[in-house]
Amino acid sequence: MSDTPNTSLGPRHFDAHAEIYDRGRPPYPRALWARLRELDLLRPGVRVIELGAGTGLATGPMLAAGAAVTAVEPGRELADRLRARHPRATLLLDTAENVRLPTSTFDLAVAATSVHWFDLDTVLPELHRALVSDGCFAVWRNAFGDPNVPVTPFREQVERIVARRGERDNRPGPGELDTDMWVDRLTDSGHFEATHIEHFRWSIDLGTDRIRDLFTTFSDWRPAEVDEAASAVRALGGVVTEHYLTPLIVLRRA
Numbered sequence: 001m002s003d004t005p006n007t008s009l010g011p012r013h014f015d016a017h018a019e020i021y022d023r024g025r026p027p028y029p030r031a032l033w034a035r036l037r038e039l040d041l042l043r044p045g046v047r048v049i050e051l052g053a054g055t056g057l058a059t060g061p062m063l064a065a066g067a068a069v070t071a072v073e074p075g076r077e078l079a080d081r082l083r084a085r086h087p088r089a090t091l092l093l094d095t096a097e098n099v100r101l102p103t104s105t106f107d108l109a110v111a112a113t114s115v116h117w118f119d120l121d122t123v124l125p126e127l128h129r130a131l132v133s134d135g136c137f138a139v140w141r142n143a144f145g146d147p148n149v150p151v152t153p154f155r156e157q158v159e160r161i162v163a164r165r166g167e168r169d170n171r172p173g174p175g176e177l178d179t180d181m182w183v184d185r186l187t188d189s190g191h192f193e194a195t196h197i198e199h200f201r202w203s204i205d206l207g208t209d210r211i212r213d214l215f216t217t218f219s220d221w222r223p224a225e226v227d228e229a230a231s232a233v234r235a236l237g238g239v240v241t242e243h244y245l246t247p248l249i250v251l252r253r254a
């Protein structure tokens with residue numbers, strides 16, 4: 001049935017929609033990359049372990065900054081796209097929980113819109129072992145909707161769709177904008193301490209097809225709901241300005 005919930009796929013949702021993911025997800029904000037360079041986390045020669053790399057949305061800018069990136073991605077379709085686009089990255093087809101990483105090897109670990117899928121009880125000690133003694137773990141996530149911006153006509157429609165479905169967020173962990181709780185989750189075990197927390201606000205104009213692609217990539221959106229969102233854009237003239245938020249949490253190895 002066309003309205004079979006995407007939710008049953010959980011994290012495999014992304015691999016099942018790899019091509020759409022690749023063209024639908026907008027890039028991370030430039031200010032985020034500038035901050036990572038400013039904090040001296042991203043620099044030529046830095047050795048990065050990236051967990052849940054997808055099609056390489058974050059891998060590309062890190063390689064461009066001169067980093068040596070080892071990308072861990074369990075989804076075969078996603079990984080194939082990453083490999084084709086970023087042949088300089090070392091690719092490990094595995095989960096963050098199962099991957100065997102060398103000890104004291106990486107300067108920086110990165111999880112870009114992926115940490116909520118990990119079993120942190122397994123992953124945090126493993127990263128602690130794989131990072132050099134003063135290594136860092138940078139966690140960020142695109143939240144597609146900024147609650148601080150007045151609600152746009154398109155967002156009214158989105159809110160209506162979400163309200164109608166009731167509770168159905170299959171993404172584990174605290175809410176995407178509950179940064180304090182994420183900091184607690186990431187530091188509780190004592191392996192890491194938070195050193196920098198920042199929220200990047202940005203906006204982007206998206207047309208009907210782009211909204212259709214982007215919303216298809218959301219693991220908690222059904223196809224019929226995506227159709228409805230795309231129709232709303234069409235009715236609003238074919239392009240909407242979307243306001244997004246990207247929380248960044250930088251942790252230092254304790």
Ligand SMILES: C[S@@+](CC[C@H](N)C(=O)[O-])C[C@H]1O[C@@H](n2cnc3c(N)ncnc32)[C@H](O)[C@@H]1O
Nearest residue numbers: 011014052053054057075095096112113114117
């Ligand atoms: C929303 S996507 C983000 C992908 C990419 N980092 C980006 O910024 O576009 C989440 C990614 O996490 C991956 N993932 C899910 N569970 C995982 C796990 N246990 N270990 C590693 N990656 C996982 C998915 O396959 C997917 O590529």
